[in-house]
Amino acid sequence: MRKILIVEDHADIRKLLRLTLEFEDYDIREAGDGDSGFALALAFCPDVVLLDVMMPGTLSGLDVCRGIKSTASLGRTKVVMLTARGQSGDREAGIQAGADEYLVKPFSTLQVLETLRRSEVAA
Secondary structure (H helix, E strand, O other), X not given: OEEEEEEOOOHHHHHHHHHHHOOOOEEEEEEOXXXXXHHHHHHHXXXXXXXXXXXXXXXXXXXXXXXXXXXXXXXXXXXXXXXXXXXXXXXXXXXXXXXXXXXXXXXXXXXXXXXXXXXXXXX
């Protein structure tokens, strides 16, 4: 069973993602800010993190992504950025932070599922 961590400050988006993923064979955990998201990533060691960029707390999604990518125990974790920031500079910042994929809000649940399936093939 693949482990998915959703790190998103909007509860309605977390709920939408959870409802979408519950029909797949995933163990799903959630966090509402970057600080608890990174702590949960360290404890849970997810296969994929669905990660918002702009969140409350001391760690942004970019900070969390950099932290995940620089932690040896999370070396195989894929990071999918989910953000309203879709400018080319924003995408570049996500890629520079180590993001494996970058989806711009509003995204479709089908896009998320296709992205997760691609990450399974690449794993």
